[in-house]
Amino acid sequence: METKPLIVERTLNAPVSRIWQALTDNSKMKEWYFKLENFEPRVGFEFQFYGQGSKGEKFLHLCRITTVEPEKKLSYTWKYDNFPGNSEVSFELFPEGDKTLVRITHTGLDTFPQDHPDFAASSFSAGWNHILGISLKEYVEK
Structure with missing residues (x-):
């Protein structure tokens, strides 16, 4: 049974160009997102990176870019080394004057082990709300 995609949206007080740079320039990504060795x-x-689980364990994220529409959309697969499941994350940007509506859509969460709390939809929801509502927001609005 496929679950509905997780969608998180925020209007940020920054132009599309600034948010696109934050999403695609690795030196900027390191300031608000994950520490990626490299990103194009x-x-x-x-690309890959480590994220920390709720009990301090490290999860290796394995990602591959699937869509690049400059200043509009960036998508990539999102899976974990040594765990079943494959998902996709999309960042979409919608200009609203000098502000931008940012929408994160994460599909395929139901393919991850449902008995693991770090793979629960609520865990992803909390993570994306923090990333979009705090980390990215504070970075692009400073």
Whole structure:
């Protein structure tokens, strides 16, 4: 049974160009997102990073870019090393004058182990709300 995608939206007080740079320039990403060894906004580019679980364990995230529409949309697969499941994250940008509506859509969460609290939809919801509502917001609005 496929669950509905997780969608998180915020209107940020920054132009599309500034948010796009924050999403695609690795030196900027390191300031608000995850510490990626390298990142290139091009379809097929693969990257990985470690994230921390609720009990301090490290999860290796394996990602591959699937969509790049400059200043509009960035999507990539999102899976975990040594765990079943495959999902996709999309960042979409909608200009609203000098502000931007940012929408994060995460699909495929139901493919992850449902008996693991770090893979629960509520965990992803909390994470994306923090990333969009605090981390990215504070970075682009400073």
